[in-house]
Amino acid sequence: MRRLTPLLAGLLLGLTFACSEPPADSPPPPPPPPPAAALASGLVYTDPTGTGWRLVKDASSTSTRLVLNLVGPADLKSRGAGFNLKAPASVRFGKFTETDFPVKDGGVYELKNTQPNPNAEHPELEPVLVAGGVKPGNLLTVGVFQKDRRATAKDSGATLLQIALEFDAAAGLTAGQELPLTITKSKYQAEDIGEFQIFPTYEMVAKAPLVDMPIAVGSLRAN
Numbered sequence: 001m002r003r004l005t006p007l008l009a010g011l012l013l014g015l016t017f018a019c020s021e022p023p024a025d026s027p028p029p030p031p032p033p034p035p036a037a038a039l040a041s042g043l044v045y046t047d048p049t050g051t052g053w054r055l056v057k058d059a060s061s062t063s064t065r066l067v068l069n070l071v072g073p074a075d076l077k078s079r080g081a082g083f084n085l086k087a088p089a090s091v092r093f094g095k096f097t098e099t100d101f102p103v104k105d106g107g108v109y110e111l112k113n114t115q116p117n118p119n120a121e122h123p124e125l126e127p128v129l130v131a132g133g134v135k136p137g138n139l140l141t142v143g144v145f146q147k148d149r150r151a152t153a154k155d156s157g158a159t160l161l162q163i164a165l166e167f168d169a170a171a172g173l174t175a176g177q178e179l180p181l182t183i184t185k186s187k188y189q190a191e192d193i194g195e196f197q198i199f200p201t202y203e204m205v206a207k208a209p210l211v212d213m214p215i216a217v218g219s220l221r222a223n
Contacts, residue, residue: 041063041169042222043222043223045066053214054215054216065094069106070106070162070215074156078154079153081160087140087181090173091220094164103142105144109154109160111144112128139184144161149193175223179221186214187210189211
């Protein structure tokens, strides 16, 4: 019996190692799950290239509030401009504290009468053609126009109007996520809209329609 003891121990040890090895045809272990994407904490905008109509980032922008300026081609005279911009539901269109409106005049166009009524009781309340609102589908529509034909057309190569995009922390955006911005309609008021007359003329009517314009939009992503 003493001679069988080492042999029996060796057989048991061999069986132990054999049982610990997986079968040759067993599937490989599943790969580890990918790391969770980091949540974004702000917005990043890259300006478009070119010198035509475009939306460019204003210096007042922050990581959570992006202010975009509508700038046109230098030396092109215009009397107003407007557009519709569609953004993802995860991006909010902001308002400006000065007007509580989603658009801000850039100070280029003359928005009031060139010859105001001196007998007006409240001349400071004269209405101006600055309009903006957010439609269903997160579609922003904005416009700024001169209403007095006696005012001269202005150089479009400056900040004509401003809009704001705000980061929504509750949207659950991930860092690096692309946020497409799409211009669905854009027009400007041309320089020549007919000579001013007290009563409308055929020339004024013929030259009144707005002119289509392409607006270049940069890339927006969560950061």
